[in-house]
Amino acid sequence: xxxxxxxxxxxxxxxxxxxxxxxxxxxxxxxxxxxxxxxxxxxxxxxxxxxxxxxxxxxxxxxxxxxxxxxxxxxxxxxxxxxxxxxxxxxxxxxxxxxxxxxxxxxxxxxxxxxxxxxxxxxxxxxxxxxxxxxxxxxxxxxxx
Numbered sequence: 634x635x636x637x638x639x640x641x642x643x644x645x646x647x648x649x650x651x652x653x654x655x656x657x658x659x660x661x662x663x664x665x666x667x668x669x670x671x672x673x674x675x676x677x678x679x680x681x682x683x684x685x686x687x688x689x690x691x692x693x694x695x696x697x698x699x700x701x702x703x704x705x706x707x708x709x710x711x712x713x714x715x716x717x718x719x720x721x722x723x724x725x726x727x728x729x730x731x732x733x734x735x736x737x738x739x740x741x742x743x744x745x746x747x748x749x750x751x752x753x754x755x756x757x758x759x760x761x762x763x764x765x766x767x768x769x770x771x772x773x774x775x776x777x778x
Contacts, residue, residue, distance in 0.1 A: 685730060685737075691718040693718065696714065698711055698734070
């Protein structure tokens with residue numbers, strides 16, 4: 634007997650199609666994530682010399698360092714890039730300005746981690762909903778384990 638292979642989330646399953654593909658099943662609740670919840674949460678700022686995270690060209694607050702090294706005892710040479718408009722710049726900045734930049738980078742990292750956790754949870758909820766639907770429809774058997 635030939636086994637039929639069903640694509641499920643990039644993997645292959647020999648057990649049958651996803652539960653949502655059966656006519657007699659109730660559609661699984663899909664874990665919905667609002668795409669706007671991943672948007673930049675801060676408004677674009679006006680560029681200023683003291684705000685290294687703000688693009689000098691477009692005002693985006695997503696500028697990140699490409700390189701930095703001590704210039705002297707109290708300042709840093711910092712190369713920066715804007716992912717929105719591809720602006721690239723560099724300069725020498727005081728320790729205080731670089732410290733503020735570092736705080737903004739940490740804040741951005743925290744936001745990325747929060748978004749990753751939200752997306753991971755939504756994906757897991759969707760997988761659980763599909764598994765529950767398959768259980769209720771008797772598409773998962775003891776032999777599957």
